[in-house]
Amino acid sequence: MSRPAAERREDLVALYRRARGCTACPLSESRIQVVFGHGNADADLAFVGEAPGFHEDQQGVPFVGRAGQLLDELLAENGLEREDVFIMNVLKCRPPENRDPQPEEIETCRPYLDAQVELIEPRVICTLGNFATKLLTLSSRGITQVHGRPQAQTIGGRSLRIYPLFHPAAALRTPRVKEQLREDFSRLPALLAEAVEPSPALTVPAPGAGSPLEDPPAVDQLGLFG
Numbered sequence: 001m002s003r004p005a006a007e008r009r010e011d012l013v014a015l016y017r018r019a020r021g022c023t024a025c026p027l028s029e030s031r032i033q034v035v036f037g038h039g040n041a042d043a044d045l046a047f048v049g050e051a052p053g054f055h056e057d058q059q060g061v062p063f064v065g066r067a068g069q070l071l072d073e074l075l076a077e078n079g080l081e082r083e084d085v086f087i088m089n090v091l092k093c094r095p096p097e098n099r100d101p102q103p104e105e106i107e108t109c110r111p112y113l114d115a116q117v118e119l120i121e122p123r124v125i126c127t128l129g130n131f132a133t134k135l136l137t138l139s140s141r142g143i144t145q146v147h148g149r150p151q152a153q154t155i156g157g158r159s160l161r162i163y164p165l166f167h168p169a170a171a172l173r174t175p176r177v178k179e180q181l182r183e184d185f186s187r188l189p190a191l192l193a194e195a196v197e198p199s200p201a202l203t204v205p206a207p208g209a210g211s212p213l214e215d216p217p218a219v220d221q222l223g224l225f226g
């Protein structure tokens with residue numbers, strides 16, 4: 001049974017506040033700031049990237065560099081914007097020189113990702129690139145093999161779909177990958193419609209009932225829209 005969105009959102013803000021001071025691994029010594037995640041706290045659709053890069057570390061918000069611009073473009077092409085989704089990463093802190101995440105860093109950071117998924121309750125998670133895909137599909141099959149194929153998965157006792165996509169940074173490097181990413185992305189609205197059961201509370205709002213999340217408090221870089 002799902003907990004009320006307002007409660008889950010409060011817990012997400014509390015988790016964000018805890019994560020901001022995290023010193024659980026050595027990345028805390030080289031980062032400028034923790035990049036927790038950004039977007040709609042009650043999103044049906046979430047994206048999980050790899051780790052913050054230079055710009056994300058500066059601004060505290062995921063996907064704000066060139067890869068993020070491409071992600072915004074693809075969202076817009078499919079009638080979506082950041083306000084509709086929640087965007088986060090496997091690692092919450094930038095690895096020095098943008099090197100690959102190390103297994104022990106992924107392990108140490110994992111509880112934040114699990115808690116985010118449990119609190120946001122997305123129905124579809126797009127994993128961007130190899131690290132997020134292998135972690136959340138529990139498989140060693142790489143993104144080239146599994147992109148564009150939704151997979152059923154259970155996280156925190158909830159069934160959801162993982163939809164692996166090429167990482168936008170890889171798409172910026174290789175035109176064919178960009179074409180493929182665009183094609184896979186275009187199937188997202190249909191997948192989302194399938195995965196989202198119509199909610200009577202949303203289709204028939206009680207007269208005069210406002211959403212408790214309509215007037216979100218500004219919480220630094222968390223940018224909660226939902």
Ligand code: URA
Pocket residue numbers: 049050051052053056061062063064065067068089169
């Ligand atoms: N690449 C990622 O995987 N995450 C970001 O936030 C930015 C670039």
